[in-house]
Amino acid sequence: MVDATLIGLISIFTAGLTIAIGSIGPALGEARAAAQALASIAQQPDEANTITRTLFVSLAMIESTAIYCFVVAMILIFANPFWDAAMQAGAAGGG
Template sequence: MDYLSLASIVCAAFAVAFGAIGPALAEGRAVAAAMDAIARQPEAANTISRTLFVGLAMIETTAIYCLVIALLLLFANPLLG
C-alpha cells in the first residue's frame, strides 16, 4: 500500500469526522431554537417542526457532502487510477 492510498483513507476519515462537527453544532442550534419557538408559541408547533425538519435536512446535506467526498476518496479516487 503506497502513501497515496494511505493518505486517501486518512483524509476520508478526517473529512467525515470534521465534516460532521459543523452540521452537528448547527443542528443542535437549530433544534434548540425550534424548541424555544415551540415553547413560546405552541400553536405554531406544526409549522415550526415542518420547517425544522427541512432545515435539518439542508444542514445535514453539508455532512453528506463530506461523506460523498470520503466515498469518492475511498472508491473512486481519480489519483489512484
C-alpha cells in the first residue's frame, strides 16, 4: 500500500497548501475593493446603489479565484482520481 499512501500524503499536503496560499490573494483583493467602495460611498452617498452593485460584481469575480482553489482542494481530498486508481490497484493486487 505504499503507492496509495504516497498519493494520500501529497494530496493532503497539496490540498492544505492550495487553499492556504490561494486565500491570500482574494482576501487582500476583496479588502481593497471593499475599502474603496466604503470610501466612495462616503464621498458620493447618492451613488451608493451603483457603487454597491459594482462592488458585489467585483467581489464575485475575485472570490471566484478563491473558489477555484477550494474546488481543487476538495477534489484532491474527496474525489481524487489518482487515489481512486491506486485504491483499485491495491484492491486488485497489492500495489
